[in-house]
Amino acid sequence: MNWDGDAEPGDVGRLRCLLDNVQGLVDALTSVRWKKQQDALCEISEHGMVFTVEEWSCLQARVYFRKELFRTYDYQAQVRPRFGVSLNLLVDCLNTFTSSTGSTALELRYPGFDMQLMLKLVDANNICHSAEIRTLIPDTIPRDFSADGNFDGQSPTCFAVKSSSLKEAIDDLEWPGSSIQIKMCPDPPQVVFKGEGHGDLQIVFPYSVHADLFIAFQCEREVSYRYKYKHLRATTANIPSSILKDNRGSKLTIGEGGLLKVQHLISVRQNPMDHNHNYQTQGVRVSYIEFYVMPDEDEPDSPPSS
Amino acid sequence: MKFRAVLTDYGVNLLERRFLPALEKIGKTCHILLTQHHVILLHNVLNTSGVQAIAQFTKEAIFEDYRLSSQYDDRIAFTVDLGLLSRALKSSVSMDGDLLQIKLVKKRAKITDRPTPYLTIESKGFRSAVVQDVPISQPMPRVEVEELQAALDMAQDLPRTLVQVPNLMQLHALVERLKNVGEVLEVGVTQYGDLHLQVSTTLVSIGSEFRNLRVLGVRVDGNSIDATLNSSERLRDALDKSLASVVKVDVKQFVKSLQCHHTKPDASFCGIAPNDGCLLIMLQYFIPGTRQTDNSISLHYRLPVLLDGAN
Structure with missing residues (x-):
């Protein structure tokens, strides 16, 4: 593989970064892999890398890999290049790099001589692993969803629970299938997941300051929206079990028009073989994964009461 | 009988x-x-x-x-x-x-x-x-x-050059992952003692290079290799000098064969048979408690070579 003509450190408009924990990136990207054939859009900026996966403008996932998660991150241009890449291929390629031993970091470069994404790792046994992944010219710009803004002058309606609890509830809603209603009420404070299809199933998360089910709960008025089950399932189905064990929590926000934002925090541990590497703080080792789910328009639910 | x-x-x-x-x-x-x-x-x-x-x-x-x-x-x-x-x-x-x-x-x-x-x-x-x-x-x-x-x-015909695989289980883990990327694995063995593994498709080219491995058979000193060459250039250079062989094998068959690590070999070697006839994996066992080859046990695998255009 030809690495000639690639980025030199400091090259403007060219990315060169070193990543210690390849498994962390694999886990994060695996979480947004809900289909066999999926393309992701990667955006590079001076703040880090963002991978976006979208389906029919009603389901979108974003993986944020901030520059602090890399051992070194060298990209200084103001422009933010975007390229498409086969998500499955990227995950499978990154996975091959996780089989190597030692504390050496994976080197990522973009662009290669033919706009490829270049990966290279020389492990402790002097074995050189490298990959060139062909990138695609993106034909669409992903929608810029946001569910955090205030609407009607009120705070956004949101709650945060342990990721495993959320996944368990959504998995249980599989048998009624079809569309799932998510209802949040301030009085009594609770979140209700209700599935109606082949049968009815209702799962209630009652809020109590004394119970540890909720990490956060914020609801000033009752909101209720329906979402396609397959879209809800995509938000939790592919989270690796290692992430669920960490249980850092998942936050669900219902924004204007019923736009649901599901945010997972993922711990990106430093390479267990590399105890000497000095990270700035504990807090930087968290990656964010966000899903945006549009409400089910086929079966409109009652609008949120004011 | x-x-x-x-x-x-x-x-x-x-x-x-x-x-x-x-x-x-x-x-x-x-x-x-x-x-x-x-x-x-x-x-x-x-x-x-x-x-x-x-x-x-x-x-x-x-x-x-x-x-x-x-x-x-x-x-x-x-x-x-x-x-x-x-x-x-x-x-x-x-x-x-x-x-x-x-x-x-x-x-x-x-x-x-x-x-x-x-x-x-x-x-x-x-x-x-x-x-x-x-x-x-x-x-x-x-x-x-x-x-x-x-x-x-x-089956007694051995390749002219066999390179020692440093860690069979690690190689198995690597090829197991490469299996997800493509169906055909290109395996190259050089007389310098290098082993090249490569999967190439229209969308990706991914591979690993194991350098300066122990060699059984014909060996050439690798000190003369141009240090600026990358792995594919090194292999191409060795091929041009007739110091290497490259064959394509079914990656799934290679993964299955690498499960020979269950036999707990003390050394494992990889080579390409004369005329690129097959890819050979040869396992060596030591007399327990020693580092002497146990000639009472031997195991080898022969993987068929895929012709160009196959798959």
Whole structure:
């Protein structure tokens, strides 16, 4: 593989970064892999890398890999290049790099001589692993969803629970299938997941300051929206079990028009073989994964009461 | 045609824990060829497609009190189901029999039935004896025994250069992951002692280069290699100088073959047969507690080469 003509450190408009924990990136990207054939859009900026996966403008996932998660991150241009890449291929390629031993970091470069994404790792046994992944010219710009803004002058309606609890509830809603209603009420404070299809199933998360089910709960008025089950399932189905064990929590926000934002925090541990590497703080080792789910328009639910 | 022997504890362990599990990964059955001095397990050697494997043991490595006679130059060959043989050996171990006798018998369920051949494993303890009959094929006729012997003789041709794989389990883990990227694996071996693995598709080119490995056979000093070359350029340079061979193999077959790590080899080597005939994986075992090669045990795999355009 030809690495000639690639980025030199400091090259403007060219990315060169070193990543210690390849498994962390694999886990994060695996979480947004809900289909066999999926393309992701990667955006590079001076703040880090963002991978976006979208389906029919009603389901979108974003993986944020901030520059602090890399051992070194060298990209200084103001422009933010975007390229498409086969998500499955990227995950499978990154996975091959996780089989190597030692504390050496994976080197990522973009662009290669033919706009490829270049990966290279020389492990402790002097074995050189490298990959060139062909990138695609993106034909669409992903929608810029946001569910955090205030609407009607009120705070956004949101709650945060342990990721495993959320996944368990959504998995249980599989048998009624079809569309799932998510209802949040301030009085009594609770979140209700209700599935109606082949049968009815209702799962209630009652809020109590004394119970540890909720990490956060914020609801000033009752909101209720329906979402396609397959879209809800995509938000939790592919989270690796290692992430669920960490249980850092998942936050669900219902924004204007019923736009649901599901945010997972993922711990990106430093390479267990590399105890000497000095990270700035504990807090930087968290990656964010966000899903945006549009409400089910086929079966409109009652609008949120004011 | 007679065969009777006593299995040693070491022999049972060797077969049941190490060699049979590895062979089961590439196929359900294998031929067993018994000669006056050797016991040979041969998988798929009479076919030109698929992975071939040959495990050879001296009779002393597995048996004691070994008695064999046959009108085919004292050679007996038959086919056995590896799973059944493995289960029979496993249960004989758990019974902790004092003496584990193995013999070739013919039995018939009814007096009117044709007698069926079995490999009988008899576990004789102080108080009990347990007999397990493992069904086998009819002993092979002379012409097929000759074919097996010919395949065995042909398999003695070794590549000019074999490179030592540093860590078989790590290589298995790597190729297992490469399997998800593409179906065809390009394997290159250079006389400098480098091993190249590469999967290339229209969307990706991914590979690994193991450098400066120990070499058996023809070796060329790698100090003259231009240090500025990258891995593919190094391989191309070696090919141009006729110091390397590259073949394409089915990545799934390679993954299955690498499960030979179940046999716990002390060293493993990879090479390409003359005229790029096949990819060879050769395993070496040491005499327990030493670093001397145990010549009483050998195992090698031959992977068929894919022609250009295949897959």
